[in-house]
Amino acid sequence: MLEVEDANLHYGAAQALRGVSMKAEPAKITCVLGRNGVGKTSLMRAIVGHHPLSSGIVRFEGREFGRRAAYDRARSGIAFVPQGREIFPLLTVRENLETGFAPLKRDHKTIPDHVFELFPVLNDMLGRRGGDLSGGQQQQLAIGRALVTRPKLLVLDEPTEGIQPSIIKDIGRAIRYLRDSAGLAIVLVEQYLDFCRELADEVYIMDRGEVVHQGPAEDLDRQDVRRHLTV
Numbered sequence: 235m236l237e238v239e240d241a242n243l244h245y246g247a248a249q250a251l252r253g254v255s256m257k258a259e260p261a262k263i264t265c266v267l268g269r270n271g272v273g274k275t276s277l278m279r280a281i282v283g284h285h286p287l288s289s290g291i292v293r294f295e296g297r298e299f300g301r302r303a304a305y306d307r308a309r310s311g312i313a314f315v316p317q318g319r320e321i322f323p324l325l326t327v328r329e330n331l332e333t334g335f336a337p338l339k340r341d342h343k344t345i346p347d348h349v350f351e352l353f354p355v356l357n358d359m360l361g362r363r364g365g366d367l368s369g370g371q372q373q374q375l376a377i378g379r380a381l382v383t384r385p386k387l388l389v390l391d392e393p394t395e396g397i398q399p400s401i402i403k404d405i406g407r408a409i410r411y412l413r414d415s416a417g418l419a420i421v422l423v424e425q426y427l428d429f430c431r432e433l434a435d436e437v438y439i440m441d442r443g444e445v446v447h448q449g450p451a452e453d454l455d456r457q458d459v460r461r462h463l464t465v
């Protein structure tokens with residue numbers, strides 16, 4: 235469904251991705267791991283169209299994206315939950331969710347029921363400002379907003395960062411539901427290894443802009459694989 239082939243990405247003279255290839259499939263969770271600054275966010279930004287590749291291909295459902303803009307990719311069914319959540323602090327929870335309507339056709343502009351089933355707190359707080367929510371609630375809001383766009387592929391960049399354990403569990407349950415019941419393809423960038431091990435089907439490990447390991451989640455128990463993740 236999603237294929238990245240031989241991706242290179244630069245910030246000026248600095249190269250952040252070096253020949254990266256990866257895939258993500260429907261009803262599977264693909265985890266991207268690696269230490270700080272190895273290029274995980276850059277890869278996600280290239281997939282969703284926030285930063286252009288210098289060379290290489292991003293293909294979704296058989297179509298090459300080339301230089302297509304982020305909103306166009308959202309319309310094709312890609313949703314992004316960015317690192318740091320980026321919710322609108324002065325908009326209400328409802329208004330934040332409704333920003334997800336942007337890529338939808340007029341008669342699809344509704345909030346799907348499963349958003350409130352997965353995250354009941356959002357229903358309880360619809361009239362509250364986004365900035366008044368806790369970090370964990372904001373993360374649930376960011377995921378909810380992404381689901382409003384009715385994605386086929388959900389890209390999550392470190393959704394557990396700075397979040398309390400009970401909400402991490404809720405987020406894990408939601409991600410599993412989205413894979414198993416909604417059949418979404420999920421790409422998950424994570425630093426929290428146990429969360430990844432519990433959820434992932436396929437794992438990619440990056441180091442210095444390159445993919446240094448690819449394999450099933452069980453590989454994370456191998457010492458030669460783990461060494462890529464230790465400081």
Ligand SMILES: Nc1ncnc2c1ncn2[C@@H]1O[C@H](COP(=O)(O)OP(=O)(O)OP(=O)(O)O)[C@@H](O)[C@H]1O
Pocket residue numbers: 245248250268269270271272273274275276277317
């Ligand atoms: N906008 C930018 N301009 C210049 N360099 C950048 C920019 N964004 C990232 N970089 C650099 O590119 C490299 C990869 O960064 P990236 O954020 O993709 O890594 P990461 O693996 O997601 O790290 P983290 O886990 O800290 O989020 C780093 O060396 C970083 O300093």
